[in-house]
Amino acid sequence: MSDLRFDPVSGQWTLIAPNRENRPVELLPVEKVSQRSVCPFCSGNESETPAALAIYDSAGRVLPASDCVAEDWTSRVVPNKYASFGPIDARTNGQSPDPLRRGPFTVSSLPGPQELVIPSPRHVSSLSELDDFETNVLWQASQDRIALMQSGGFARHAMLFMNCRSQAGASLAHVHIQLIGSPVVTNSLAGRVQRNRDCLQRENQTLIQSIIAWELAEGHRIISQSENFTVLCPFASRFAYQTWIVPNRSDVAFVDLDSAKRNELGQLCRTMTGQLEAQLNNPPYNMLLRMAPFDQAAEDHWYVEILPRTTRAAGFELGTDVWVNPMPPELAAKQLRCS
Numbered sequence: 001m002s003d004l005r006f007d008p009v010s011g012q013w014t015l016i017a018p019n020r021e022n023r024p025v026e027l028l029p030v031e032k033v034s035q036r037s038v039c040p041f042c043s044g045n046e047s048e049t050p051a052a053l054a055i056y057d058s059a060g061r062v063l064p065a066s067d068c069v070a071e072d073w074t075s076r077v078v079p080n081k082y083a084s085f086g087p088i089d090a091r092t093n094g095q096s097p098d099p100l101r102r103g104p105f106t107v108s109s110l111p112g113p114q115e116l117v118i119p120s121p122r123h124v125s126s127l128s129e130l131d132d133f134e135t136n137v138l139w140q141a142s143q144d145r146i147a148l149m150q151s152g153g154f155a156r157h158a159m160l161f162m163n164c165r166s167q168a169g170a171s172l173a174h175v176h177i178q179l180i181g182s183p184v185v186t187n188s189l190a191g192r193v194q195r196n197r198d199c200l201q202r203e204n205q206t207l208i209q210s211i212i213a214w215e216l217a218e219g220h221r222i223i224s225q226s227e228n229f230t231v232l233c234p235f236a237s238r239f240a241y242q243t244w245i246v247p248n249r250s251d252v253a254f255v256d257l258d259s260a261k262r263n264e265l266g267q268l269c270r271t272m273t274g275q276l277e278a279q280l281n282n283p284p285y286n287m288l289l290r291m292a293p294f295d296q297a298a299e300d301h302w303y304v305e306i307l308p309r310t311t312r313a314a315g316f317e318l319g320t321d322v323w324v325n326p327m328p329p330e331l332a333a334k335q336l337r338c339s
């Protein structure tokens with residue numbers, strides 16, 4: 001039995017179609033990222049990247065800029081070598097990020113910064129291969145760079161994501177976070193903010209809090225719950241095995257997570273990506289940090305989303321923006337609970 005589901009957070013519809021689940025033609029083969037002879041993100045190859053913007057040492061301390069050639073590091077933050085715009089430090093202060101109107105078009109006069117956070121000097125090919133300390137420092141570096149974007153006025157919104165394996169968009173096997181400061185708030189992001197605001201006015205709780213309460217009562221799509229986070233497959237999952245890692249409370253911004261909560265979040269991310277890899281034979285996946293625009297942060301309820309890329313958008317999805325998901329999230333959550 002298929003059903004059409006509306007996700008109140010994203011405002012998108014998904015067609016859950018389990019009758020297509022067993023059609024192997026629907027599933028993409030696992031593709032291997034081509035291995036380069038010299039990995040620019042591995043220890044010893046630091047000169048292959050642009051100069052580091054920040055380095056976190058083996059104790060997790062951020063080093064002074066003068067030490068950004070240090071070789072004893074846990075995380076390195078570097079500008080994206082292939083971005084068409086510069087890092088935060090090269091921005092011109094005082095410019096407005098306001099988009100401009102040109103006839104029927106809107107353009108952004110000030111592209112945002114684009115950076116990479118390399119999570120380990122070891123050649124790691126998935127989030128699941130990081131250890132506790134590396135994951136903690138990865139989140140810490142991400143917090144610091146997002147806070148810098150926010151305070152610097154260079155961007156209205158921070159998009160943090162990880163593309164793992166080539167069919168998820170990765171061009172290098174050594175896994176890394178990408179952070180883009182966007183000068184614009186897209187319609188989909190604005191809609192997300194508005195739906196959350198509507199829920200706050202209607203129920204005096206965030207939309208995510210409302211969903212957590214419902215899902216805990218139902219139980220079908222919950223994978224786990226820890227002291228500070230709930231892991232679930234969303235009701236209107238667009239992707240098979242789509243997973244959310246959601247803070248139980250909305251009053252701690254991502255940039256304000258303390259070390260204990262960073263550890264907890266990191267362990268959950270590694271556990272979930274490891275389970276997806278075991279269940280789906282190392283699928284490509286994207287990990288996203290879903291945050292509100294900076295000026296809406298006070299009422300935000302951020303979360304981490306993991307999207308295994310085992311299906312491909314076709315004409316129906318592109319034509320209607322309704323995606324077909326062959327794996328009911330209830331069944332996906334049940335499998336992930338048991339693994």
Ligand SMILES: [Zn+2]
Nearest residue numbers: 039042123174
């Ligand atoms: Zn490497």
